[in-house]
Amino acid sequence: MSPAERAPADRRRAYPSDVSGRITRDEAAHVARLARLRFSDEELDELAAQLSAVLDHAADVEALDVTDIAPTSHPHPLVNVTRADEVRPSLDRDEVLAQAPSVDDGQFRVPPILGEAP
């Protein structure tokens, strides 16, 4: 196949003309809630601008028409890996719990899950 035949330009539509401010502060705040992170308004504005810049760069991918191409989620075709169903030692419970921030009676201890809203 010659380089010209494979040029991605064939697959590329025109870049969107307006490529700035793709993400607003409110959208950034929504994403932060999904990601369980907290930011000040100033940080949200900065993130919105930085994320917009990355998405602007990704306009080349966004503009591609690749509907006829199958997706690849892993570089090699993966097959399910199984093993014999035999009892084997697992990690030592005390060694694992020793790394936890808070334990109680052989278990991880956490603050109340129900009750006060975040």
Added chain:
Amino acid sequence: MTALGIAAAVKSGERTALDVLDEHLARISQRDTEIGAFNLVLADEARTAAREVDAAVSRGDAVGPLAGVPVALKDNLCTRGVPTTCSSRMLEGWRPPYDATVVQRLRSAGAVIVGKTNLDEFAMGSSTENSAFGPTRNPHDTDRVPGGSSGGSAAAVAAGFAPLALGSDTGGSVRQPAALCGVVGLKPTYGAVSRYGLVAFASSLDQIGPMASNVADAAACFEAISGHDPLDSTSIDGARDPVVAGLGQGVNGLRVGLVAELCAGSARLQEADGLDGVSAVEGVAADVIGRVDAAAAALEAAGAAVTVVSVPSAVLGLSAYYLIAPAEASSNLARYDGVRYGLRVDAANAAEMNVSSRTAGFGAEVKRRIMLGTYALSAGYYDAFYAKTLRVRTLMLRECAAAYAGVDVLLGPTAPTTAFELGAKTADPLLMYLNDVCTIPSNLTGHPAVSVPFGCGDDGLPVGVQLMGPALSEPVLLRAAAVLEKAAPPDGNAP
């Protein structure tokens, strides 16, 4: 002294592992306050391990191929009972309850673990400036970065703190710092080296690789750590071709393709036919392209046939990577919730505790990538971005398969420039991301690639050239790298 030289001397009884170790520990204590390569030096544990190697030698027991060789580990590789921080406040003080498979394999090969090296937090970065514990400096010029994210490992090898180090490479994190520090760095085939015990960043891309002062040492380290591991479900099963044994076979008749998209400005592109309209990645410096052209000439002089090939989707790699990697990272890093390990900031309820812990534990770049990945995977945007990037991966695999029908290996730059000054790119994340533009394609395809030093740029700092090949082509890549190593100007490799 090289790693293989040390192993030979230790095995023959000419030197003791302890003596070799103390020499390296002395260098570390002399200069690492200036370089900052290590998060943790394991002097006592290493002396114990070195004495065990020496005892085995004096008993006449068989010792491994890396007997008595000091090795530095990137601090995202789990070491049982020994702090593994990922250079993050989130994991400060965490002691893993198990060893990574690569750590066990190094130990059984006779290697001596000398310490844990600095990195960009959770391996996210290209300069090692994103570490919560301060930056690492380039041993060639301490005003400059060592690259990243395996900057501590690259600097440790370049400064002579250890002849071998392990890094991890998700978008270039072994190869780019290797290039900037003037050492050899190999990103093996996805699945060639077990990732059990490597703290996950982007699981469809991550791969552990060796860094060394020379090709033979990198090859020996790769042989020691590679192979099937039932504890990693992405590990490739089956026999592997030996690497070290064939290193001296040369490149006579090898077909080498200079990648047009990575080499804008190369004299060879102007001479090649059929390249009209090829778009190339931006920002690769002219002096770096000059070294790639010189490498092509060196391979030709050794009997290889060099042509120019086009891999058009290479220009899409950066965009695809900076959606795929953050998407996978946002999912992988959801595990840091303040419950089972790592930092907890207490709050009145569990949800608020999760938010407070993550907000306090993660640094700015990690948060930025989690935000980007969460956005890319969120309702309404998934199809526009993430779903398309997965199809770009297919496109790239197809184009590489077409390229490898005509050539055996591909050649290009590793990093767009030589080492830059600390702080030069920290204000603009996208500018920093552009460091990975030449290394990302191999991660997206899962193919192996090696960076080998090949002289210096106009500023006198090391330049690395990159050889890329199809899956499991490490033997031929390293054989070609050995030819370049022999042909490289002698002054590019000593800080």
